[in-house]
Amino acid sequence: MNVRDTQGIAAGAGHSDVHVPQIAPQIAALIERSRAAQQAFEFAGQSALDTAAAAAAWAIMEPGRNRELAEQAVRDTGLGNADDKVRKNYRKTLGLLRDLHGLKTCGVIARDEATGIVEIARAVGVVAAITPSTNPAATPANKIINALKCGNAVIVAPSPKGYGACETLIGFIHAQFAKAGLDPALVQMLPAPVDKAATAALMREADLVVATGSQANVRMAYASGTPAFGVGAGNVASIVTRTANLRDAAHKIAASKTFDNATSCSSENSVVIDDAIYDAMLRELAACGGVLLDAQQKEKLQAAMWTDGKLSARCTAKSASQIAQSAGLADIATRECAFLMVEETGFGESHPFSGEKLAPVLTVYRARDFADAANIVRRLYAYIGAGHSVGLHTGEPHEALTLGSTLPVARVIVNQAHCFATGGNFDNGLPFSLSMGCGTWGRNNFSENLGFRQYLNITRVAYPIAEHVPELDSLLGDYFRRFGQ
CATH class of the missing domain: 3.40.605.10 (Aldehyde Dehydrogenase; Chain A, domain 1)
Incomplete structure (x- = not known):
């Protein structure tokens, strides 16, 4: 008999005051x-x-x-x-x-x-x-x-x-x-x-x-x-440092951002670019089909994408051209654009582009240096996305260890197209999955795929083995020598 069956019998027999919803x-x-x-x-x-x-x-x-x-x-x-x-x-x-x-x-x-x-x-x-x-x-x-x-x-x-x-x-x-x-x-x-x-x-x-x-x-x-x-919730950001291969990074971010119209929780929602290569990286993203909106266009896009603070179905997981058309950006809708880009400096509900968009729309942040880039990601994830993942495009792979040691993330994806890599790919060792655990940062009870x-x-099954009881000094000797007993 299944455990739940016995629990049901017990509840019925001795706990009639407990309300059990009718199945x-x-x-x-x-x-x-x-x-x-x-x-x-x-x-x-x-x-x-x-x-x-x-x-x-x-x-x-x-x-x-x-x-x-x-x-x-x-x-x-x-x-x-x-x-x-x-x-x-x-x-x-x-x-x-x-x-x-x-x-x-x-x-x-x-x-x-x-x-x-x-x-x-x-x-x-x-x-x-x-x-x-x-x-x-x-x-x-x-x-x-x-x-x-x-x-x-x-x-x-x-x-x-x-x-x-x-x-x-x-x-x-x-x-x-x-x-x-x-x-x-x-x-x-x-x-x-x-x-x-x-x-x-x-x-x-x-x-x-x-x-x-x-x-x-x-x-x-x-x-x-x-x-x-x-x-947990997705809201992936990728950092591009001054030592990155910009063309390679742009192609991978674009491929990830546009795949299946960004339905994946692992598609980048933001890219954080080092000031030293900011303009050059934007040019590379533009060469991959990204269109950077001006302030007026950004305002129109925001009005189309959110209604009363909620994402609009007419823009979710649609192509960039369809989204531009919905936003009244006819000149962009007629172009062959792969994804839209908006510049941002703020975070939180009053800055909706800082959150998850589930659309080929990429928010762009400018960072003073690597430390500032990491802090921007930290602030993004304090709003939405804690525990999920962060992307890093760099010529200094050890920087990934810094992010993995300090940011609230379960995965750091190095020099890869994020939405393919984070759920496992044939060129990395992560297991294939469509469900990403985000640890306690994302209020999950696991942090793996x-x-x-x-x-x-x-x-x-525990079989008996030869007893081995350690000497106390072997375990606490160092503590005793430093602090006494």
């Missing part, structure tokens, strides 16, 4: 099917777990299905562009397969003769996967593959806009499962229409919640009473 019959049925499937799957062996993960991966990677999912995602959500989503769906899944290949995720996974500890991988059970509209296929697929690899079942709660693409993805997964003789109940989703009440009920009844998307969903996951991993380890319990 909708549809969700209760989902959970029941999911638990039955998971309990059989968990002990099916490593080959079965690997087969299920592979089936889910190929469901999204096969070119025809990938294209269909990408086009449906853009059509339904109005966010991003299909060609970039095709690349994202494929590369993120391929990279995840690489990370998982050959890993043992059930049974005994480690033995340490010196300590007498044996580690046994155990599934967590039923996973509630909360997913965003910005990546309505790639993010569910990533979570599903990780969960299956570890012997779990998954119920996805997609965003309302992303429901159709997620439903199509799960249909593709079920078709692959049929070929492999796997139970389709291992991967399910909430029935439409998805609302907060249904999502909250799923969170309460699952064994683990993994939440990506709005901070409201993350907070709801943490408040659900179920163990949860949630991500969300991966398979978050979907596992580990049981440790």
